[in-house]
Amino acid sequence: MVSDSRPRRWRRLFIVLGSLVALLALAIGGGVTLVYVNADVSTVGRAEFSNELAIPPLASSRVRSDGTREFELDMRSGRTEFRPGQATETWGFNGTYLGPTLRARRGEKVAVTVRNQLPEASTVHWHGMHVPAAMDGGPHQMVQAGATWTPQWTVDQPAATLWYHPHPHGATEQHVRRGLAGMFLLDDDVSETLPLPKNYGVDDLPVIVQDVKFSGAELDSSHAIFRDVGFLGNQTMVNGTLTPYRNVGDELIRLRLLNASTARSYPFGFADERQFSLIATDGGLLERPAALDRLQLSPGERAEIVVRVRPGERTVLRSNKLAAGLDFWGQRFAGGDDTFDILELRAAETLRPSPQLPAALARPSTPDGSDSVQERRFDINLAGINGKPMAMDRIDLTVTRGTAETWIVHNNDGMPHNFHIHDVRFRVLARNDSPPPTELTGPKDTVFLPPNATVELAMRFDGPADPDTPYMYHCHLL
Missing domain, CATH: 2.60.40.420 (Cupredoxins -  blue copper proteins)
Structure with missing residues (x-):
């Protein structure tokens, strides 16, 4: 009598296939783990400032x-x-x-x-x-x-x-x-009458921050795996200078910070945790200086800060880890775990005295929401705003010249976004139904939105009106 061995062969086949699937799963899991472990970037303590x-x-x-x-x-x-x-x-x-x-x-x-x-x-x-x-x-x-x-x-x-x-x-x-x-x-x-540091290039410094990546001698524009937020470089430069230092000779130094990166947000601070004074945001001066030790700027945002230096010291402007409520995956792959030493300030042994910062700076110049004639809601995600992607031939809304409006902007995506409106400056009335933090109390034109965050903005549209040419509003993660 001849036995039928097909069931046994099928069992062997299923065992082999199961083993291959398990090995493949392990390989994929191991590859993802390896990518995750190596996804964060840091130049802290390694920048030579040469x-x-x-x-x-x-x-x-x-x-x-x-x-x-x-x-x-x-x-x-x-x-x-x-x-x-x-x-x-x-x-x-x-x-x-x-x-x-x-x-x-x-x-x-x-x-x-x-x-x-x-x-x-x-x-x-x-x-x-x-x-x-x-x-x-x-x-x-x-x-x-x-x-x-x-x-x-x-x-x-x-x-x-x-x-x-x-x-x-x-x-x-x-x-x-x-x-x-x-x-x-x-x-x-x-601005011209206030006793602020204002000698351009001396005690009043432009600080244009960008992240870059090189492939040989050329700029590498590739987007790394899982980094849906956009291009994220592995080093920073300021004003086109890698690992920069600046010799300063005044007690107070004004830094005009601009995040000119295309996707990366920077939680600015100093390596020694010193405080600095925030004096202006995107659209101009605050009512009064605000003492901070952290200031986050997303792409397109600006801020003016004044920092005090002591004779002969060196201090480093640093970008810290991002605390924006990102999830485990987003924190790593949206750049939230990345840290950078950005700029070293080197103070002279003898410093020119600087006048104290004034207690008051400028009167508010943006609407407070009390005279808004309309409220609009905008939901942002990767697919677009209010479910619509950008289209050059479409007008999404019309506003009346001379009127103020309140816009409620919500990020319903799992990744960070920000929101920029052309032509107008706005006031942040609330963030997540609470009063805005100090760094959002000045006039703004761009605002950061972590996942599931909501901001309430008040603005006035005072023209000039143009029936043929639109203004834009958009996420400034480029």
């Missing part, structure tokens, strides 16, 4: 016969040597990387001649500027390769630290990452 901080020059300008102050910005490609002997392909304004600092005064008429010498179309958006929609520089004002754009407007807002950067639909991250960014400083009667 390069003197570059200070973007103040842009030259000329005043026309009608009083208009005119600037010129050429968008160029070139090569920049971030590291000795290694030239990197970059883009910049009036140079190979970043751009000059534009400066104007409230009440001045400003004109900018923008020439696009790049191999592709781009734009220049005046982030934080109250400006006519046709001059805003969003994706509706593309400047073709070889073309010139000449926006002009009258500066009509309080003193503030603003910035300019490209805004082409679908390519903003690439253009900013390549180096197209610069500061735009506004002055007014209040």
